Amino acid sequence: MKQPQDVPGHADATPPSGCGGARKKRRERMLDASDIRLLMLHFLQSGPAHGYELIKSIEELSKGEYSPSPGIIYPNLTLLEETDAIQVVDVAASRKAYALNAGGRALLAEQRDAVTAIITRLASLAILVNNRSIPAIEQAIDTLRYTLNHRLAQEQIAPETVATVVAALREAAAKIAQS
Template identity: 40%
Template structure:
């Protein structure tokens, strides 16, 4: 296996270098359209995503969608993990006894950290700090280089619309309202001088 070096090269979505002995493998995560998928190295390896999710849940009780948004905000919109990665991670953390489902007023499963989860975070404090620093560094780089606030806002809009569509509770009238709001916003942006 290659061992990760602490040196990171941040392109639009990040990149870096892995070394083992005489071998060096450089990587560059794909462009803006990849959203964490496609060519290049994954954003997280092994248990890294579990640690990030656990840290975010330790900060406040959250459900899967909130975790996706929190990670996306840390990176300034440069990376958002897919639900297909986040929800199995939550299930695994729950099975490991590191988080526990909490009662919620809505249908979403909210999770809180357990004592075992707090202990696990404490044992891995340095790695957690490095992971959060890596995400915020990527976000800071993105903000400096390419209109991150607009991309973040667009990502929030996308996630909100996908969330509502995913719940399946939009009747035709509400669906037309959402479409009208998006169309109105697009027209206002086109008219900006």
């Protein structure tokens, strides 16, 4: 039987290069365009803002784990302006700052529950990030990921091995869910 120090990526073993290190930013789409529009209206109710400031406000809400691209922010600002939910503060300014108007306030009031759900989702992502960065948890995740990838990178995997891996993952998931 292998001892813990013989398991690649274990705390007592030399970590393989490429494991741990810098975290990757989330790439999946966290919010759809309507969610983004509601968040922008939410932040604009605090006062006028530029597109870049709205991006930073959303990024801050998720503690840096989600940052909408300018490609989603600016077209949605234009759409909100065209639908009379926001207005440009100073048309002559080199950078447009937007302010919420009556249409935007009405939309926010109408969609209050949706806004709360979106904010909760992003805030919970920030909590997840904080808890995932607990050193012992981070190391355990890295060890599991490395060991699983190392085992699955082999060309021939016996059906018994697949069954063992699946059972171990399900057991671990059940124990974590019950903790």
